[in-house]
Amino acid sequence: MTTREPLVLGIETSCDETGIGIVRGRRLLSNRIASSMDEHARYGGVVPEVAARAHLEALVPTIDAAVAEAGVELDELDAVAVTIGPGLAGALMVGVGAAKALAVGLGKPLYAVNHLVGHVGADLLTPDSGRIEYPTVALLVSGGHTSLLLVRDLVDDVELLGETIDDAAGEAFDKVARVLGLPYPGGPEIDRAAATGDPAAIRFPRGLTAPKDLDRHRYDFSFSGLKTAVARWVEKREADGDPVPVADVAASFREAVVDVLVSKALAACRDTGVPRLLLGGGVVANRRLRDVAAQRAAEAGVDLRIPPLDLCTDNGAMIAVLAAERIRAGHAPSSQLAAADSTLPVTLIQVP
Amino acid sequence: MILAIDSSIGTSVALCDPSGRLASARSEAGHLTHAEVVGALIGGVLEDAGVGPAEVSAVASGMGPGPFTGLRIGIAAARAFGVARRVPVVPVLSHDAIAAARLESPIAGELVVVTDARRREVAWTRYSGVDPSGPVRIGGPELAPRDVFEVLDAERLDAMDVPAEFVARLAALTLAGRRAGEADEPVYLRAPDVTLSSRKRVTP
Ligand SMILES: Nc1ncnc2c1ncn2[C@@H]1O[C@H](COP(=O)(O)OP(=O)(O)OP(=O)(O)O)[C@@H](O)[C@H]1O
Ligand SMILES: [Mg+2]
Numbered sequence: 001m002t003t004r005e006p007l008v009l010g011i012e013t014s015c016d017e018t019g020i021g022i023v024r025g026r027r028l029l030s031n032r033i034a035s036s037m038d039e040h041a042r043y044g045g046v047v048p049e050v051a052a053r054a055h056l057e058a059l060v061p062t063i064d065a066a067v068a069e070a071g072v073e074l075d076e077l078d079a080v081a082v083t084i085g086p087g088l089a090g091a092l093m094v095g096v097g098a099a100k101a102l103a104v105g106l107g108k109p110l111y112a113v114n115h116l117v118g119h120v121g122a123d124l125l126t127p128d129s130g131r132i133e134y135p136t137v138a139l140l141v142s143g144g145h146t147s148l149l150l151v152r153d154l155v156d157d158v159e160l161l162g163e164t165i166d167d168a169a170g171e172a173f174d175k176v177a178r179v180l181g182l183p184y185p186g187g188p189e190i191d192r193a194a195a196t197g198d199p200a201a202i203r204f205p206r207g208l209t210a211p212k213d214l215d216r217h218r219y220d221f222s223f224s225g226l227k228t229a230v231a232r233w234v235e236k237r238e239a240d241g242d243p244v245p246v247a248d249v250a251a252s253f254r255e256a257v258v259d260v261l262v263s264k265a266l267a268a269c270r271d272t273g274v275p276r277l278l279l280g281g282g283v284v285a286n287r288r289l290r291d292v293a294a295q296r297a298a299e300a301g302v303d304l305r306i307p308p309l310d311l312c313t314d315n316g317a318m319i320a321v322l323a324a325e326r327i328r329a330g331h332a333p334s335s336q337l338a339a340a341d342s343t344l345p346v347t348l349i350q351v352p
Numbered sequence: 353m354i355l356a357i358d359s360s361i362g363t364s365v366a367l368c369d370p371s372g373r374l375a376s377a378r379s380e381a382g383h384l385t386h387a388e389v390v391g392a393l394i395g396g397v398l399e400d401a402g403v404g405p406a407e408v409s410a411v412a413s414g415m416g417p418g419p420f421t422g423l424r425i426g427i428a429a430a431r432a433f434g435v436a437r438r439v440p441v442v443p444v445l446s447h448d449a450i451a452a453a454r455l456e457s458p459i460a461g462e463l464v465v466v467t468d469a470r471r472r473e474v475a476w477t478r479y480s481g482v483d484p485s486g487p488v489r490i491g492g493p494e495l496a497p498r499d500v501f502e503v504l505d506a507e508r509l510d511a512m513d514v515p516a517e518f519v520a521r522l523a524a525l526t527l528a529g530r531r532a533g534e535a536d537e538p539v540y541l542r543a544p545d546v547t548l549s550s551r552k553r554v555t556p
Contacts, residue, residue, distance in 0.1 A: 049420060049544035056424050056538065060431050074436055090421045093387035094428045100391025101357075101429035104398070105405045105436025110391070336391040 006078040006327045009066070009102075010320030013095030014087025014115045015144055016040060016051045018058035020066040021317025023324055028125045029070035031310060031317040034058035041184045045174060046143065052090040059098055066316070077108055079333065081323030084112035084351045085344030087144070092340040100336055109333030111323035112351040114344055115314075116140055117158055119280035120151055121325065122311040122318035132305065135274050137161070139265040141289075142281035142314070143170035143185070146261075148219045148268055149346060151278075154322070155329045160346045161268050162219025165208075169257055170283045172223035176253050179231045180246050190250045191286055197251030199288075204229050204256040209263070219268055226256055258289045262296050269302050278305045284312040326350055353401070354527075355394065355408045355433060356520035359386040359426025360418025360446040361467060365393040366516035367401050370409065372524040374517045376400035381513065386425040394433065410439050412523030414446040414514055416539035417467065417475040417493045427538055442523035443534040447477040449518035450511045451487035455479070462490070462506035472498045475541060478506065485531040486522050495541050 005025025012019035016036045022029040036054035040046050067074060082099035085092060096112070103110040120138045138149040146164040151157070167175065170187060177186025182193065207222030208214070230253050237244050269277055277297055283289065284306060297304040311318060331350060338351045353375065356366045363386045364379035376397040380389040398405060413430035416423045434441035447465045454463060462480055469475040478491035525531035 043546050047544060047546045050546065052421070052424060053538075053540075053544060056428055056431075059428060060435055063432075063435055090424075093421065093425050096387045097359075097390050097425035098428040098432035100387075101394055101432040102436050104391050104395045105408075105433040107405055336395060337388050339388045 006324045007072065007076055008079045008081050008320040008324045008327070009077050010081040010316040010318070010323060011095045011099045012083045012115070012314055012316040012319050013055045013091050014083045014085070015091060015314055016046045016054070017314040018055050018062050019314055019316035020062045021315055021320045022066055022070040022072060023125065023317055023320040025324055025328070026124045026321060028317055029072065030066040031315050032062050032066040032069065033310070033315055034062045037185065044178055044184045048088045048090055051088060052094055055091055055094040059094065074106055077106060079109045079111055079323055079327060080106065081111040081113055081319045083115045083118065083319050084338055085115065085341035087115055087342060089340060089342040092342065096340045104336070110336060110338070111326060112334035112338040113319055113322045113326070114346060114349050116145060116147060116346045117154065117349045118318040118322045120149065120158070120278060121154055121322035122280055122307045122315070123278055123305055124321050124325070125311055125317055126307045133276055136276040136278050137265060137268045137272065137274050138278040138280060139261060140281045141169045141261060141283035143174065144168050145281060146221045147346065148265060150268070150272055150274070155325045155331065156349060158346055158349060162217065162221065162264070164221040164223060165217070166222050166224035167227065169221070169223060169261060172227050172257060173283065175227045176230050179234055180249060187283060187286060190254055191288070193246050193250035194254045194288070197245070197247030197249070199251040199255035201245070201248035202233060202252040204252055206256055206260045209260060219264055221260060221264065223257065226253070254286070254288055258286070258292050261289065262293050266296060266300050266302060269300065275301055276303045280307065280312050282313040285309055353403055353408050354410045354412055354520045354523055355397070356412035356414070356516040356523065357390065357394065357426045357430045358414025358446055358449065358514040358516050358519050359390065359422050360414050360416045361511070361513050363389050363393060363426060364514055364516035365397050366520050367397045367403060368517060368520035368524065370524060372521035375403065377517055379513065379516065383422060386422040390425055390429045394429065405437060408433070408437055408439060410523060410527055411441045412519045413441050413443050414449065414516070414519045415443045415534060415537065416446055417469065417541050418446060419470050420540055423538055423540070442526050443536045444519045444522045445477070445493065445534055445539065446514045446519070447493055448487050448489065448522055449514055450509065451477070451479045452482070452518040452522060453515045454509055455482040455487055459507050464503045464506045464508050466508060466510045469495055469541065474498050474501050476501065486525055493539055493541060
């Protein structure tokens, strides 16, 4: 017997990307993203009110584009899915208001799901990837998050192993780029600057890796100390009247971030006896992170999965596929009264 | 049927027939609950009127002025419902709807509609009266400091809610070609708050 796979439209507005994606079960039909990144560039970071205003403007054109690309009619949808948290409150609420009205207008159920778990779900949409196996460790690194998860089952069993206690990894890239006089977003800029640098030139600190920290923060991250160390180092050079070797600083900083991320993720795999690691989030665009993760995962006998980049950054398709999985597993829709939650815990996969 | 949605103060939703006659209305006064209640209010007015979503032929959207975060949610909902049904979305100035309700009964002179704009400011719009195209706007919408703002030569109406029924009625006039349309943009009246980040020194 073949059951029809649910056709779901997902809306993602938790940060600066307006993402609309459509899936049929695990098949990706469209994934459209409008970003307000350029509008934030001159401020050196995401400005919440600017992001929220941009979502409202991008919403309908992005829905239209996703529907056209998928070649479906909105009336054919089985459900509307939306990111209900975590994220920027004002930005989330634009998507939530729209999703609710879309669901009522179509007479279809609403699934209000967790953004971070959506990042894990993105892997299901990876073409020709074979089936994801559970349990898996997942490392999500973006401008707003750095989280290490143990996913026993995508639809109903996700555990938070650790997360950043201060800045997110992407945020650290953005802040260090500013220290080096590079524009926003800092990730790609640092990557470029680092290309000709020596990653071993300067030994920057690896946050929360000292034995005393490992007791309490084995799987937690900290990047604000690293950012301060880079700033100090640069300021000292300037004070001494020496030129700042931007390429070496960028490469050494990047190496410190990548080292901590990969070390802690693989430690989690080892400790939990789970030989699988999944990466997600915008920082996965970092070539060095992908390379080091691939090399060290192979050495450790860990199977590494990295979804394509347009599914790693914020997008609506991952929200749609997470809802589709919840539907297939028989979970009821969310209430029309579900409230956006900017600090939604990762253990709450769908808000009832 | 015309579905009207306004979240410029609380959240109010109404359903009117194309001539502007009210079929059903629901509202929720909370200033922080727009995203929670908007979908249920829309579902509620449809149910009260015994009307299916496919019978909605246009959506009227209150465009403010109003506090950003809440205002946007009603507009997002209006636009999304419009996409769902592939029907036009008609922008209406929320102050116009407040004025239209008041001007149902005659007043002596001019009317100034005033709403809270937070940060010790008010938003105001001035009307000379009403004609067959609806309330006639002659000033505003603009912001003014709350403490010193005074209306001397007109009736002042401090509104605590927006009657969505009148948002629908003004949209009906626009759809009938009897009232000029508004710009399809939220009336924020304020630029977004941004603090330009500068490079901070960490060594003293
Ligand atoms: N090549 C790269 N190397 C390192 N970091 C990168 C690279 N490319 C992008 N980034 C970083 O990724 C972040 C953007 O990722 P993403 O869009 O997933 O997150 P976000 O929208 O800022 O936040 P969130 O997803 O947490 O809500 C930025 O901080 C950016 O600097
Ligand atoms: Mg993200």
